[in-house]
Structure formats: C-alpha cells, structure tokens
Amino acid sequence: MEDASDRVERVRQLINDIGLAGVVEIVIVVALGLVTISMSRRVLEWLADVVPSRARLYVLGTVPVLRLVVLIATIVWIVPIVFDITLGNVVFIAGGLSVALGFAFKDVASSVIAGIVVLFERPYRTGDWVRIGEDYGEVRHMGMRAIKLVTPNDDVITIAHDRIWGESVGSSNDGASTLMCVARFYACGEHDGAHLRAALQDVALTSAWLNLDQPILVIVDQHPWGTRYQLKAYPFDLRHQFLFITDLTVRGRTVMHELGIREAIVPGLPESPAGA
Secondary structure: OOOHHHHHHHHHHHEOOOHHHHHHHHHHHHHHHHHHHHHHHHHHHHHHHHOOHHHHHHHHHHHHHHHHHHHHHHHHHHHHHHEOOOHHHHHHHHHHHHHHHHHHOHHHHHHHHHHHHHHHHOOOOOOOEEEEOOEEEEEEEEOOOEEEEEOOOOOEEEEEHHHHHOOOEEEOOOOOOOOOEEEEEEEOOOOOHHHHHHHHHHHHHOOOOEOOOOOOEEEEEEEOOEEEEEEEEOEOOHHHHHHHHHHHHHHHHHHHHHOOOOEOOOOOOOOOOOOO
C-alpha cells in the first residue's frame, strides 16, 4: 500500500510544470469560454424576440445546450495543460475526485446530473410555462444546476434541477408556441345553458388574442350551488395568456349580465394559476 509520502509524490507527478505561458493560456481559454457563453446567450435571447413566435422556443432551447458544449470544450482544453494525461493518471484522478466531490458537493452534483438529464428528456425548456410543486411561471434561464422561473407576479424563483427526482413537473405548453387558457364562469338559477354556451364561444371567437388554428371548447358541469362554464381556448402567443384570460373573463361576464344570468357565489373557491 502507498503511504502518505508516496501519494504526495504521485500527485506531484500528475501536475505539469505550467509556467507563465501555461497560466496565460488558461486565463485566455477561460475568458474566451465566459465571453462565448455570455455573448451567445445575449444573441440568442435577442434573436428569440425577433423571430416568429413559433420559432422562439426552439431558439431559446439552444442556450443551455450551447453553454454545456462550451463548458466541456473549455475543460477539455485546460486539463492537458495542467495535468499529465495518461490512463493511469486519469484513473487516479477520477478515484480521488469522486470521493472528495461526492461528500463535499453531493447536492450540487445531484442538481448538475439532473440538469444534464433535463437537456435530453426535456421536461421543461427555456420559454416554457411550467408548474413545479407550488411554483408556476415561465422558464427564463436554464443553468447547469438550476432554472429561474418568473411567476405571474413577476417574482424570480430559482429551482434546482434535482427537484425533478421527487416532484412532478407540469408543462402548460411543452415546447409549443401557445397553451390552453381557461376562463371560468359560475351561473346560478334557471337559465338557457345552450344560449350561454354559444355566447361564450362567440366571446372567444371575437378575441384579438385568439389563435384560430386551435379549437375552442366550452365545458359545462352542474354543482349544488349552480352551473360552471369553462371557456377553453388558445392565445396566439403564450406570453399573451393573461391578457387573453382577462379579455375572455371581462367580456364573458358582460354577456352573462346582458342575458340576465346571475353569477353564483362558489363557497371555498380555490385560486388557480392562469392556464391551469
């Protein structure tokens, strides 16, 4: 077995004599990698705002992939400068790092591994509207460890990727350029349900935000307190979902009042995020 001095000597032999030229090269490579990641993210985010809405999510989806490629290329470039790369040395380094990093960065490593899984399984993408646990919002940034969600209240929430191991992830659009929005109406008393259902369909058809390529549905169900109408339709752009729901709700209530239909008071009505 190797004693402590043998291990120290082995480690010393792993490291190359870098010198000033090597240090300068490492600094330049790291700087180029950081600049490339930053500039590519800015360019792609700008491009996502100017391309048609159908292509926006595809452009945003390339940001984390490009970041991963640049990080791997940077590491591959730097490692031979610092270490004497042989098969034996690689095995020695991997064994030591796996033990040290396993204890020191267990949670971080789990999040990074989950981030790599996310790139392939794609439960969410940049630009998607997702629900993770109690949090709902748009994925504005995908890092290697976590994502940043911007909620309807404009709060920024950072969520580690490793939450996908134990929680379900709900995606409202799953990479599509639009999502289903639901406006709910509650009617009480006797009324002409078929007439109100047709009127609510007209409300959606005349909305400025409507995506005409998607279906419009009015789902009706009966409850002890009255009748619930769910007007389901798709906006042209998923970023317009709250304006779309507001438009449907305001004009739908106006139609109910014009038809002389009283709104029901629903006991214990829970709040739901837009698009739910």
